[in-house]
Amino acid sequence: MSLLDVRSVSKSFRGLRAVHDVSFAVPEGEIHAVIGPNGAGKTTTFNMIAGVYAPDQGAITFAGRPIHGLRADEICAAGIGRTFQIVKPFAGLSVLDNVMVGAFLRERHARAARALAASIVERLGLGAKRDLPAASLTLPERKRLEVARALATRPKLLLLDEVMAGLRPTECDQMVGVFRELNRTDGTTILLIEHVMRAVMALAQHIVVLHHGEVIARGAPQEVVRNPAVLECYLGEETEV
């Protein structure tokens, strides 16, 4: 059974059709990716899953339970953690405190939340910076903080919104390693929206391609990157995968 099931969702903004009749499913324990050119409706789809806004039509179920129309905090409590494309650190709080905020979802007491947060901070390689204010972090570190915070809520499904953007290839590979390990050891299901094909090809078992708000291709990564429609609208000559 699929952990996440997105069925025929549509969303318009003042007549602009951002997403139209998009369906896909993410089975438990897998890593899937959504790709597509800018304005394809990736982030809109993502935001509907994360509860930022409800779809106009269609249904989204998570672990067998309908979640479309729930608030963002309810979606998170249901077991979906997310990152933001434009990072949103709690700038005035320390790195550890940032992650503790997430940890409090499943841990009532500060001591337990701190222990959970500390282990996640280590895991993402932010241990040396844990007591510094989040405002002092570099962009790659902020991206990792986004992931750490989301992980602290102990999600069954992790939604990653362009966490690789702006990272150097080595940093990107490091992140890929983190997600692989997370998927393997914790069994966390991952859905990523990503432009960086290097990461998509390394991580995803299945790719959905959006264009103008519709699904134009789907399948295993090797098939999708050879699909003429995908090459034309998105990958183009940039097929250095």
Add this chain to the structure above:
Amino acid sequence: MSRSSVALAVLAMVLALFPFFAGNYALSVATLILYFAYTGQAWNVMMGFAGQLSLGHALYVGVGAYAAGALFFYYGIGPWAGLWLAMALCVAFGLVIGFLAFRFGISGVYFALLTIAFAEFTRIGFDHLAFTGGPGGMFLRVAQRDTWDLANFRGPPLMYYYAMLALTAAAFAFCTWLLRSKAGYYWQAIREDEEAARALGINAFRWKLLAVAISAAMTAISGVFFAFYYNNLFPEQIFNISRSIEIILGPVIGGVGTLFGPVLGAAVLTLLSDGITEALAAFGLDIPGIKQVFYGVVLLGVVMFLPNGIWPAIARRLRL
């Protein structure tokens, strides 16, 4: 023990022994400082911790004062019972304001305006409320100044000083605990970025209401103290917006969101205000409004050079 707990213990000792060295005037100034420190701490829960700017905290002082005052005035019920009514009413007011604002997405400056509006229309309401004496005010029987009547909270200035000291210490401890608990973390997350906070499973609406309720309940106690310390209540004075501003100046100057900022800010401002009066008198300057000018210039200096308040700068220096 850490440096900061040693410093805190020394400060507590000094404040506890202070009346043995101080005269009546110094004692009344100290009581006023503690009153502002306590009330500032209460305001800080809402703004400093949860990021919700209230410019109408005089509302809770006034409602608290009138609730406990009226019970005493009409029924002879002492403040220990009146306290609960005061807190319940203030929490109710706070929840109504919070519900309206947070349900309909009123935030930032507009939220602040809403708090002013509620304080103002409550003031006008009390002006027309005959039960509490309307604009003519309500007067509690003046205290017996020589015996400690704790049940009715009547007594010498020393009693009020210690009561305010106990309240300030309790509020400090309570806020320290709050800030280190789940609530404190959630409020700060909401203050820093509400959308990110929601994405981490935080029901921002509920947690913001909790901040307002706690802040209102704490401020209600300020009101009860005010009623029994000053013994006369006028809507025009107690609900006045300048009172609300007075409450927030301490934490703003001391350091919004810090635990010690409200205490330090209250001390600096009260001493500054009295100091300016004394100094001007000593120089024989008697120009109307000159005190306010000096006061304003000093505030301007603090805001310009220490935009995060005095306390963070001092804490860094002392490594506390």
